């Protein structure tokens with residue numbers, strides 16, 4: 072059954088279908104220079120059959136296609152996101168399904184890798200999602216997920232610190248009912264969920280994604296990055312904007328930009344063969 076959090080996410084993504092991939096492609100992984108999609112897909116490699124849980128507009132699947140994976144599939148709650156994914160030439164033969172990751176419309180042992188990029192930490196009933204991943208994975212198959220980790224720095228931290236109390240002050244009935252599962256935040260948490268299902272201990276990599284830019288651009292990035300921003304009323308949002316510009320003024324460099332970065336954790340493991 073679709074949960075209140077899923078209904079909220081579906082409405083949000085139908086309204087702003089490519090916002091996440093535009094945001095993610097604008098960020099550059101420190102020490103690498105590419106977007107997190109590229110770094111994540113390189114760590115996973117080129118499994119022939121890949122399923123992306125919460126595939127959005129297909130940006131990650133397209134990266135796997137360019138890397139050489141031949142059989143691609145994705146599932147997402149948002150028809151708007153999937154419509155954009157279907158327009159990607161790399162995904163012309165991909166199987167893109169509208170639905171919930173807790174009920175995968177795929178057969179047993181159908182994939183060599185099940186992946187998820189910046190989505191698993193949002194999902195309700197994580198145990199059910201992972202049980203479904205196990206069912207569709209072939210023996211020895213890879214499970215990999217990129218999730219938010221380690222908070223932000225520079226102007227991203229300023230935004231986070233200023234906005235957090237405002238998000239908490241939003242009346243309950245207007246809040247984003249997206250709960251997520253804290254076990255997706257650390258390697259230990261992933262092991263707790265995945266270990267009993269027969270996965271090896273996870274390998275955990277942390278990357279930092281740089282969003283350094285002029286203050287108004289970082290503001291726009293942060294407002295897209297944090298879902299609850301869309302729950303603030305106009306007056307509160309205007310107050311947050313003013314406070315953000317005030318508090319980041321001292322961070323502006325001679326080039327007119329403010330440093331800003333966020334952390335991503337990447338968990339990888341495989342099913343015992």
Ligand SMILES: C[S@@+](CC[C@H](N)C(=O)[O-])C[C@H]1O[C@@H](n2cnc3c(N)ncnc32)[C@H](O)[C@@H]1O
Nearest residue numbers: 084091125126127147148149170171172188190
């Ligand atoms: C933050 S976006 C990330 C999209 C994509 N993975 C990317 O990195 O570009 C989260 C996506 O997960 C989808 N989603 C969240 N929970 C889901 C669920 N339980 N089943 C299917 N899709 C889900 C949303 O509709 C949205 O497209």
